[in-house]
Amino acid sequence: MKIISIVGARPQFIKCAPVSTELRKKHEEILIHTGQHYDNELSAVFFEELEIPKPDYNLGVGSGLHGGQTGKILIAVEKVLLKEAPDMVIVYGDTNSTLAGALAAAKLHIKLAHVEAGLRSFDRRMPEEINRVLTDHASDILFCPTQTAVENLKKEGVVGIYNVGDVMFDALLHNKEIAENKSTILEDSGLGHKQYLVATIHRPSNTDDKRNLQNIVDAFCEVDETIIFPVHPRTAKYLEEYGLYEKLKKHAKLIKPLGYLDFLKLMAHARKILTDSGGVQKEAYMLKVPCITLRTNTEWIETVEDGWNVLVGVNKERIIRMVNEFVPDIMQRNVFGDGKASGRVVKIVGE
Numbered sequence: 001m002k003i004i005s006i007v008g009a010r011p012q013f014i015k016c017a018p019v020s021t022e023l024r025k026k027h028e029e030i031l032i033h034t035g036q037h038y039d040n041e042l043s044a045v046f047f048e049e050l051e052i053p054k055p056d057y058n059l060g061v062g063s064g065l066h067g068g069q070t071g072k073i074l075i076a077v078e079k080v081l082l083k084e085a086p087d088m089v090i091v092y093g094d095t096n097s098t099l100a101g102a103l104a105a106a107k108l109h110i111k112l113a114h115v116e117a118g119l120r121s122f123d124r125r126m127p128e129e130i131n132r133v134l135t136d137h138a139s140d141i142l143f144c145p146t147q148t149a150v151e152n153l154k155k156e157g158v159v160g161i162y163n164v165g166d167v168m169f170d171a172l173l174h175n176k177e178i179a180e181n182k183s184t185i186l187e188d189s190g191l192g193h194k195q196y197l198v199a200t201i202h203r204p205s206n207t208d209d210k211r212n213l214q215n216i217v218d219a220f221c222e223v224d225e226t227i228i229f230p231v232h233p234r235t236a237k238y239l240e241e242y243g244l245y246e247k248l249k250k251h252a253k254l255i256k257p258l259g260y261l262d263f264l265k266l267m268a269h270a271r272k273i274l275t276d277s278g279g280v281q282k283e284a285y286m287l288k289v290p291c292i293t294l295r296t297n298t299e300w301i302e303t304v305e306d307g308w309n310v311l312v313g314v315n316k317e318r319i320i321r322m323v324n325e326f327v328p329d330i331m332q333r334n335v336f337g338d339g340k341a342s343g344r345v346v347k348i349v350g351e
């Protein structure tokens with residue numbers, strides 16, 4: 001079969017890597033990079049480290065408002081789909097690249113598969129939630145990472161649902177040892193095992209809102225811990241704009257976004273992780289590192305139910321208290337599958 005995979009943002013490069021490897025054993029894959037993320041540390045580094053094939057098309061769409069960015073991707077993807085006439089399109093996750101790719105395929109009646117289907121935060125103010133719901137409802141094949149995702153879709157009356165496990169678990173298992181051996185991030189930064197916290201923040205509700213970002217910065221400044229904080233460009237922009245960058249810099253080690261291998265090693269050896277990222281919440285659980293999530297909801301509810309993740313919102317006192325007091329439960333269920341999700345995706349695609 002001729003299959004077009006569409007990616008555009010950091011987490012999608014990680015999700016597509018293991019699937020692409022499996023897919024190319026049996027099918028012709030054409031890779032479209034929408035260009036939503038374009039900085040080296042948000043894009044090229046993942047292609048190099050994860051040995052993802054060079055995209056056949058880079059649409060170079062870049063940043064913009066939601067409508068403009070989604071629209072530009074839709075127009076550009078449609079042209080490629082008309083030219084290539086694939087048998088199937090695969091989209092990943094919940095970004096504007098996901099929705100635009102899904103719409104382009106569905107409108108052309110090309111079979112559409114969604115990897116990481118069925119996730120719901122039930123918060124329609126999150127841009128990702130709109131992208132997830134619309135993409136799922138436009139898709140023919142829905143690859144769910146968890147049983148919760150399957151149940152969400154069943155309630156919405158969607159058909160074509162498969163619980164394959166989480167492809168990010170495949171990526172993590174494949175790269176953990178490689179990261180351990182290759183990355184020198186701990187030595188380079190003078191960090192000892194379990195001697196520091198890792199933080200990532202990039203949700204618009206936390207970055208764009210001055211009061212929320214201020215609360216987060218205040219909390220990070222008050223905790224008596226070494227915090228390593230790879231700063232997403234959206235966050236860097238607002239920290240500067242709100243005059244918070246210099247203050248935070250005195251208390252946390254602010255660094256550029258890291259490649260996957262460095263970040264994986266940094267997470268694996270951290271005492272705790274502070275984040276509002278979807279992927280990082282899961283990876284913390286997979287690595288058995290306690291996670292403090294700076295949101296009031298999560299689509300990865302199993303991590304909370306199992307006692308490895310706690311939702312603290314942006315309440316300064318609660319963030320500080322959980323940094324000091326949060327202790328995870330011992331037991332974990334096997335909620336993200338067995339690390340062989342990509343093989344299942346490809347098997348189902350070929351049926």
Ligand code: UD1
Nearest residue numbers: 009010011036037038039042063094095096127128233234
């Ligand atoms: C996007 C996704 C989000 C995902 C995140 C992963 C949407 C709606 N959001 O959020 O779901 O969790 O990617 O990281 O699709 N910028 C750069 N360089 C880049 C890319 C972006 O400087 O290479 C800056 C620009 O100022 C841009 C801002 O970051 O306006 C936000 O980028 P954008 O892709 O719109 O959204 P993210 O916040 O990255």
Ligand code: UDP
Nearest residue numbers: 010011014230257258259260263277278279
């Ligand atoms: N990540 C990375 N370097 C960083 C921060 C995150 O490689 O500096 C990885 C992380 O391991 C995870 C993914 O990026 O696999 C998560 O992406 P992000 O937080 O940008 O998006 P989300 O998962 O919230 O959509």
